[in-house]
Amino acid sequence: MTAPRRFYLHSYGCQMNKLDSELVASRLLHAGLEPAATEHEADVVLLNTCSVRQHAEDRVWSRLGRLRIRKRAEPGLVVGLLGCMAEEHQRHVQARMPHVDLIVGPSAFGDIDAKVQAALERNAARAAEAVLAQRDAPGAGILAVGQGVSGDTIVRNVRTRPHRSQAYVSVMRGCNMPCSYCIVPLTRGDEVSRPIADIRAEVERLVGDGVTEVTLLGQTVNAYGRDLGPGVTLAVLLRTLHEIPELRRIAFITSHPNFLSRELIDAIAELPRVARYLHLPAQSGSNAMLKSMRRGYTRERYLARVAELRARAPDVELHSDFIVGYPGESDADFAATATLMEEVRFAQSYVFQYSPRPGTHAAAELADDVPRAEKERRNQVLLAIQERICREHHAALLGTVVEVLVEGPSPRIAGRMTGRSVHHRIVHFPADDAALVGTYMPVRITSAGAHCLVGELLPENHHAETGVARA
Numbered sequence: 001m002t003a004p005r006r007f008y009l010h011s012y013g014c015q016m017n018k019l020d021s022e023l024v025a026s027r028l029l030h031a032g033l034e035p036a037a038t039e040h041e042a043d044v045v046l047l048n049t050c051s052v053r054q055h056a057e058d059r060v061w062s063r064l065g066r067l068r069i070r071k072r073a074e075p076g077l078v079v080g081l082l083g084c085m086a087e088e089h090q091r092h093v094q095a096r097m098p099h100v101d102l103i104v105g106p107s108a109f110g111d112i113d114a115k116v117q118a119a120l121e122r123n124a125a126r127a128a129e130a131v132l133a134q135r136d137a138p139g140a141g142i143l144a145v146g147q148g149v150s151g152d153t154i155v156r157n158v159r160t161r162p163h164r165s166q167a168y169v170s171v172m173r174g175c176n177m178p179c180s181y182c183i184v185p186l187t188r189g190d191e192v193s194r195p196i197a198d199i200r201a202e203v204e205r206l207v208g209d210g211v212t213e214v215t216l217l218g219q220t221v222n223a224y225g226r227d228l229g230p231g232v233t234l235a236v237l238l239r240t241l242h243e244i245p246e247l248r249r250i251a252f253i254t255s256h257p258n259f260l261s262r263e264l265i266d267a268i269a270e271l272p273r274v275a276r277y278l279h280l281p282a283q284s285g286s287n288a289m290l291k292s293m294r295r296g297y298t299r300e301r302y303l304a305r306v307a308e309l310r311a312r313a314p315d316v317e318l319h320s321d322f323i324v325g326y327p328g329e330s331d332a333d334f335a336a337t338a339t340l341m342e343e344v345r346f347a348q349s350y351v352f353q354y355s356p357r358p359g360t361h362a363a364a365e366l367a368d369d370v371p372r373a374e375k376e377r378r379n380q381v382l383l384a385i386q387e388r389i390c391r392e393h394h395a396a397l398l399g400t401v402v403e404v405l406v407e408g409p410s411p412r413i414a415g416r417m418t419g420r421s422v423h424h425r426i427v428h429f430p431a432d433d434a435a436l437v438g439t440y441m442p443v444r445i446t447s448a449g450a451h452c453l454v455g456e457l458l459p460e461n462h463h464a465e466t467g468v469a470r471a
C-alpha cells in the first residue's frame with residue numbers, strides 16, 4: 001500500500017477565502033489525503049489566492065516561481081492555484097506558469113478532491129515516464145477552471161476549525177455592487193444567498209459540535225437575501241439564529257452602509273447575543289471620492305446611518321476600511337477622510353493604498369495619479385489617527401471587566417492566553433490552561449496599548465460589565 005498523499009494549503013485572502021480553504025481541506029481529508037506540516041513535505045501544494053490588490057498577487061507569483069524550480073526535481077508534485085487569481089488570470093497562468101497543474105476558481109471547489117486526485121495520478125504517470133525516458137516531464141495540462149457555479153460549493157459537511165467554539169458560516173457569495181475600484185464582483189460573480197433553513201441547519205450542526213460563536217460571511221452581508229425575495233433579510237436570519245440557545249455570539253461581516261436598514265438596526269439593538277461590533281467600511285470621507293468610487297452614499301448619509309445605529313444600540317462599535325490615493329484624491333479629499341475617522345471614532349480601521357485592478361471601471365477610466373510616496377504618507381497619517389483613537393478607547397476600559405472567549409495560548413508571550421471580547425477586541429491575560437480554550441471568562445483590564453488589552457483572569461462566576469449576554 002502506498003503512503004497517503006500529503007497536501008499543503010496556504011490562504012492569502014479574506015475571511016471568505018479562508019473559509020473556502022477549510023472547505024477544500026475538509027474535502028481532501030475526506031478523500032484520504034493528509035495535511036503536511038510544511039510545504040516541503042507535501043505532495044500537493046495549493047495556494048488559495050486573492051486579487052484585491054497587486055501586492056497580494058505579487059506574493060503568489062513569486063511563490064509559484066519557487067515552486068517551478070522545485071517541480072523540475074519532483075515532477076510528481078501537484079501545484080494548484082485556487083481562488084480569486086485563478087478566476088482572474090486563468091490564461092495568463094497557463095502561459096506564464098505552465099508547471100501549475102490545477103487552476104480552480106472560488107465557485108468550482110465542489111469536487112476539488114477529485115481534481116487533486118486526478119492531477120496526482122497524471123503527474124505520477126508523468127514522473128514514471130520521465131524516469132524511464134530520462135527527459136523532462138512535458139508541461140502539465142489544465143484540469144479545471146472556476147466556471148460553472150454550483151450551489152453546493154458554499155455548503156459544507158465536514159469542517160476544520162481553528163477553535164472548537166468558533167466557526168465562520170458563508171451565508172451568501174458574490175457581490176453585485178458597482179464599486180469602481182473593486183475586482184471582487186469579477187472574481188466571485190453574482191450575489192447568491194443561501195436559504196435561511198440551510199444556514200440554520202448548518203449552524204445547528206456546528207452547535208452540536210461545540211460551536212458557540214458564529215461569524216456570518218458575505219461581501220455585503222447585510223444585503224443578504226435580496227435575491228431570495230421579500231422577507232428574507234439579515235435581520236430575519238439573525239432573529240432565527242438567535243433562537244438557538246447554545247449560541248453565545250453571532251457576528252457578521254462585511255456590511256455595506258447602503259443596506260444598514262432600520263430593520264437591521266432594530267435586530268442588532270434587540271438581540272443581546274449579536275456581537276457588539278459592525279464592520280461598515282466608509283472607504284472615504286470625501287463626497288467627490290465616494291461618488292467616483294460609486295459607493296452610493298455621501299459622507300452625510302454615512303454619518304446619519306451611524307447616528308441612527310448609535311441611538312438604538314450605543315454599545316455597538318464600528319470598524320471601517322479606507323482607501324487612500326484613489327484617482328484624483330486631493331489633499332482636501334484626504335483631509336475629509338481623516339476628519340470622518342475622528343468624527344466616528346472607529347474602534348478599528350484597515351487602510352489600503354489604491355491599487356488599480358485590471359478589468360475594473362477605475363483602472364480603465366481613471367489615471368492612478370497619486371504618487372506612491374503620497375499614498376504611503378496618507379496611509380501612515382490615517383493609521384496614526386486610528387492608533388490614537390484605539391489607545392483612547394482602550395484607556396477608557398482600564399479597570400473594567402470584559403467577557404473573553406478564550407482562543408488559546410498567546411502566539412508571542414509564553415504563559416499568556418488570548419481571546420476576544422464581544423467587541424472583537426484582543427485581550428491577553430496570564431494563564432496556561434488548555435481547558436480554558438473555548439470558554440467565556442471574565443477578565444479585568446489592567447493595561448492597554450494601541451492594539452490589545454491585557455488583564456487578569458477572574459473566577460468564572462464573576463460578573464462582567466461589558467459583553468455579558470443579557471438574555
Ligand code: SAH
Nearest residue numbers: 181182219254281321322323352353354355
Ligand atoms: N466587501 C467588502 C470588502 C471587499 S475587499 C466591502 O465592500 O467592504 C476589502 C477592502 O479592500 C475594501 O473594503 C477596500 O477598502 C479594499 N479594496 C478593494 N479594492 C481595492 C483596490 N483596488 N485598491 C485598494 N484597496 C481596495
Ligand code: SF4
Nearest residue numbers: 175177179182184219
Ligand atoms: Fe468590492 Fe464594493 Fe462588493 Fe465590497 S461591496 S466586494 S468593495 S464591489
Ligand code: F3S
Nearest residue numbers: 013014050051052084
Ligand atoms: Fe481577495 Fe477574493 Fe477575498 S479577491 S478579498 S480573496 S473575495
